[in-house]
Amino acid sequence: MVGFLIRRTGQAIFVLFLVTVATLGLVHLFPGGPVRALLGVRATPTLINFYNHLYGFDQPFYVQYLKWVNQLLHGNLGFSDKLNLSVTSLIAQDLPKTIVLVVLGTVVSLLFGIPLGVYQAVHRNSFTDYVLTGISFLGYSTPTFFFGLVLVDWFAVDTHVFPPFAPQSSSVLAILGDPRALVLPVVTYAFLLYALWSRYMRSSVLDNLVQDYVRTARAKGASERRVVWGHVFRNSLVSIVTLLGLSLPTLVGGAILIEVVFNYPGMGLAFYQAALNNDYEVLLGFTVLATVATVLGNLLADIGYATLDPRVRY
Numbered sequence: 443m444v445g446f447l448i449r450r451t452g453q454a455i456f457v458l459f460l461v462t463v464a465t466l467g468l469v470h471l472f473p474g475g476p477v478r479a480l481l482g483v484r485a486t487p488t489l490i491n492f493y494n495h496l497y498g499f500d501q502p503f504y505v506q507y508l509k510w511v512n513q514l515l516h517g518n519l520g521f522s523d524k525l526n527l528s529v530t531s532l533i534a535q536d537l538p539k540t541i542v543l544v545v546l547g548t549v550v551s552l553l554f555g556i557p558l559g560v561y562q563a564v565h566r567n568s569f570t571d572y573v574l575t576g577i578s579f580l581g582y583s584t585p586t587f588f589f590g591l592v593l594v595d596w597f598a599v600d601t602h603v604f605p606p607f608a609p610q611s612s613s614v615l616a617i618l619g620d621p622r623a624l625v626l627p628v629v630t631y632a633f634l635l636y637a638l639w640s641r642y643m644r645s646s647v648l649d650n651l652v653q654d655y656v657r658t659a660r661a662k663g664a665s666e667r668r669v670v671w672g673h674v675f676r677n678s679l680v681s682i683v684t685l686l687g688l689s690l691p692t693l694v695g696g697a698i699l700i701e702v703v704f705n706y707p708g709m710g711l712a713f714y715q716a717a718l719n720n721d722y723e724v725l726l727g728f729t730v731l732a733t734v735a736t737v738l739g740n741l742l743a744d745i746g747y748a749t750l751d752p753r754v755r756y
Contacts, residue, residue, distance in 0.1 A: 519727035529727035540708035547631030559643025581637030608706035
């Protein structure tokens with residue numbers, strides 16, 4: 443197990459190195475350079491040269507990279523001149539709100555997706571299985587923004603059951619204190635994830651139902667409920683654990699389109715606005731954080747996979 447963890451950690455560090463190099467390189471691909479994107483098309487050459495020297499863009503790339511990594515290691519993700527706010531402060535302000543949205547949506551989707559996926563596998567090729575499969579395909583194929591707008595039209599504009607916008611408060615407690623405004627964005631996010639969990643769970647359970655250990659358990663007189671929930675269910679969770687680890691970056695990047703549609707004040711909306719305003723410091727900081735979360739998510743998924751199925755350690 444120790445060797446397995448060392449190999450995975452080494453791979454994670456290498457991936458972080460490659461992505462940070464590529465991310466800093468992409469900054470230089472802004473039209474006219476990052477300073478031109480920041481100052482606008484009317485900036486004079488003198489002003490551009492001044493800011494290039496101020497931010498160190500006139501130095502060799504490897505020097506820029508080392509200075510930037512040193513800042514990252516000290517917790518400095520940059521400063522947004524357009525927002526007059528440090529990127530770290532912006533993340534500390536918006537990340538908890540995105541975590542609330544995504545965690546609630548993930549929990550709701552798991553509560554429905556996993557049991558229904560097991561039910562579909564046990565009752566495969568039944569009428570209910572076909573109906574739930576159709577719903578899952580609808581979740582796969584429906585664009586996020588479209589489904590969110592449909593919910594707004596039905597439940598906010600036509601029936602006035604829920605408000606059309608998410609809570610606009612700056613604190614997590616205030617957001618949780620307005621559950622009606624959270625319903626539509628959470629349901630939108632949960633519906634799209636439900637399709638993922640249910641289909642993977644159905645396939646995983648079907649694969650395990652034909653294994654030798656299932657036939658052995660049945661031969662020993664175990665009830666079908668015990669076979670499914672006592673034996674098959676645990677082994678089938680391996681794919682879900684892997685997917686959960688890989689979905690960790692969503693906690694960082696946020697469901698961008700959902701936050702934009704419902705004007706939810708999280709990281710996804712902040713990233714979208716930074717892209718519109720060419721705020722490269724915010725884009726850099728968010729990208730690095732999302733990369734770290736991606737690598738960490740993969741590492742946690744590998745550890746969880748190895749815990750559930752020790753054979754993968756070898």
